[in-house]
Every structure is written in C-alpha cells, then in structure tokens.
Amino acid sequence: MQVNSEPTTRQPPPGPADPASRSPKASAAVAGHQLSAGDAEKAAALRKMKLLALGLLIAMAVIFVFAFALQKEYPWLQYVRAAAEGGMVGALADWFAVTALFKYPMGIKIPHTAIIPRRKDQIGASLGEFVETNFLSEQVVQDKLASVNVARKAGQWLAGPGGAERVAKEGAAVIRGAFKVLNDDDVQAVIEGMVRKHLLAPPWGPPVGRMAERIFADGHHHKLVDLLVDRAADWVDDNHETVSRLVSDRSPTWVPQFVDGLVGDKVYVEILKFARAVQSDPNHQVRRQIDKYLNDLAQDLQHDPVMIDRAEDIKAQVLGDPEVRELASRTWGTVKSALLSAVDDPDSELTVRFKAAVRDFGSRLVNDAELAGKVNAWIGDAAGYLVRTYRSDIAGVITDTVARWDAEETSQKIELQVGKDLQFIRINGTVVGSLAGLVIFSAAHLVFG
Secondary structure, three states: OOOOOOOOOOOOOOOOOOHHHOOHHHHOEEOOEEOOHHHHHHHHHHHHHHHHHHHHHHHHHHHHHHHHHHOOOOOOHHHHHHHHHHHHHHHHHHHHHHHHHHOOHHHOOOOOOOHHHHOHHHHHHHHHHHHHHHOOOHHHHHHHHHHHOHHHHHHHHHHOOOHHHHHHHHHHHHHHHHHHHOOHHHHHHHHHHHHHHHHHOOOOHHHHHHHHHHHHHHOOOHHHHHHHHHHHHHHHHHOHHHHHHHHHHHOOOOOOHHHHHHHHHHHHHHHHHHHHHHHHOOOOHHHHHHHHHHHHHHHHHHHOHHHHHHHHHHHHHHOOHHHHHHHHHHHHHHHHHHHHHHHHOOOOHHHHHHHHHHHHHHHHHHHOHHHHHHHHHHHHHHHHHHHHHHHHHHHHHHHHHHHHOOHHHHHHHHHHHHHHHHHHHHHHHHHHHHHHHHHHHHHHHHHHO
16 A cells, blocks of 8 residues: 555545545545646546446446336336345445445444544554564564575676676765765864874884884894995995095194095095995994894883883974874875775776776675675674664654544545555445345245245
C-alpha cells in the first residue's frame, strides 16, 4: 500500500450518499490535495467499480420488483425473485462491510464502523510491530544478504565497465562537497591544535635522543661522517693558498716573509696529511671521538635536564606561534589544492590509481572466495547490528508517521489505493447472494412444496 503524500488536513464528515454518487471533480482530488497522474487514474478506476457495483444492486432491485409483482401470474418468477432478493441482500451487506472500513455508513455512527479513521493509530502501531517482527529480524536480514552474495555482485559491478568510473565520479563529488562545507579557518585551527598537542607539547629531547641512539648504534651516521671528512680533505687539498695566507696573517710582523711561506707550507702539508689519514682510516681516533661525542649527545638529550631544556628552547625558537599557524595554513592549503586538482582531472595520477585499485578490488571479490566470504560476513554482521540496535526506531517511523496523519484523509487515501479491489467484494456479494437465494428458495420449495 503506497500513499503518495502525507495526510495533514481534516475534511468534513461524509454525507449519507453512496460514494459512487460523488462528482468526478470531487473524486479526482483527496482532501483538497491535487492528485498525481497515477492517483487520478486510480480514482477514475475506483469510480467505475463503484458505479458497476451500484448498478448491479439497482439491477437486482428492479428485477426483484418486477418478479415480485408478476410471480402469481408467472410462478417461475418466484425463483427469479428469490435470486434477486438474495443478490440485494448480499450487495447491501457487502456495501455495508466495505463502507464500514472507511466511514460511517450513511453517516450513522453504528458501533464498529469507520474502522480506519477511528483506529488509525492502533493500525499504525500494529503495522509497525508487524514490520519489526517479520521484516526487521536479524536472522531474516542476514539470511537474505547471504542468499544474495552481495560481495560477488558488488565485485562484478566494480570490475565491470563503468563501475570504477562511477565510484571515482561519486567520490570526487563527495570530496568537492566536503571542501565546500568545511571552513578553512576551522580546519586550520584543528591542524594547529593537533600540531601543538602531538608535536609541540611533548618534549623533543628524549624522543630525539632515543632515535639518535638507535641510529648511532647501528652506524648509520658513518656515511654522513665520511661525507664530511671527504669534503674537508678536498677543501684542504684545493685551498693551499688560503691555508698559507691564514698562517701568514697570524704570524708576528717581525717574522720574515719567506719564513711565513715555509711555515704556511708546513702547516698545509700537515693539515692535508691529517685530513687524508682521517679519510682513509675508518678507526681513526677522530672518528672514534666523533662517535663518542654523538653517543654522549644522544644520552644527554634523554637524561640531562640542561640539554633537554636547550632542546626545548630550540623547539620554541623554530616553531613559535606564527610558525605553527603558517605551517597549519600551508598544510591545509596544499592538501586541499592537490586533492581538488586531482579529482577534477580524470587523467590525474590519483584518479587513475584509484580506478585501478577499485577494479582490482572488484576482481578480487569475484575470484577470491575467501575474501568474498569475509566481506559478506562483515556486511551481514553490520546489517545484523543495525537491525538489532535500531529495529524499534525504524519500525517507529511507521507508527509515528501514521499517528501524524489526519484520520479522514488517511481513510480516503487508503480507499484510493485499495478501494477498486474492495468493490469486487460488493460485486461478488451480489452474485453469490443471488445464487445463495436461488439455492435456498429451490431447496425449501423442493422440501416443503
């Protein structure tokens, strides 16, 4: 049963006339609401069925009158009269039964009539309970999902033509919509808060010291030391004049110039020999001293309060309030610009890789029975949880919605949806009543004469 618009308006009580006597204009609209094309068609069909049922009742009445008037002259008309009489009784009884569902027959408030308007709320509650018990059952939902094999069907769609493109398109729309909804200042404030909480609030010394200790213990710093030593040796080798000039500039003025030159050359040669020795000997004393210094530094960063405070001072100088705000702004701006550019370009690397990943996942769902089984189990568990947790709330939507409807209009709308079929009851009642009246009269005549 489908109701196209939520009832809201109460109408005056129906008159005593049969509903089939209402004008087409009145029947084409319910409670002042303009009907849709489908409802207008249903209203016309309902009107025709009411006229047909009423026509049969009138036909039975006319036949009864003529048969009753002429039965003494033509005794066989007694059977016709009995059939017409039974038909009228059946038609009137079923008219009363059908009408009693939706209104008071002829406007008379007979007990147990106008069932739908009077018991609307109880009907809604019963309908909600019925749906909750028979449709929102955890086992029913899980069995249905298991029979459908959602994972395989989803995998076939994702791996097939257009599936990945559709997912990428909808995902791009979601991302664009999210960026339109999100306020840049709010997002930057969140990023800034996360930076302060997770990056600035904890002390830097101990974690940096622990990380450095592991690096130094594994010898990963040796390549950096090799690079520095190589660069130092190369610089000394290429700067003979610079070294000699430094020696000459720092010697006393009374020392002869040629002596400065000799001393400068000697100093240069010794420095170069020293640099080459450090460069060529992995176990050189300088290298060992560098290792010792770095290990001591790692320990001090973890345990020396003075060194820890110095690390905190460096952190405060490097990442003050302006720097943190600038970092948050740049981070959000970069992420936003990159994502928008990627989702707007169907040939971007992100989009292409995303489509390939979706197709690959779809193929795995089709071909990997174990993965498909896990996905189906997850879906079943999720659906079971939702039904188990929210079944009463979902069913309550039916109850609450029906409770908000206007009783009169609800009755008219339900009649519009099922009234045509109910009119067959009146027609069948006329036919069955006629046959019953004929059989009863024939049996009585045969028995009693």
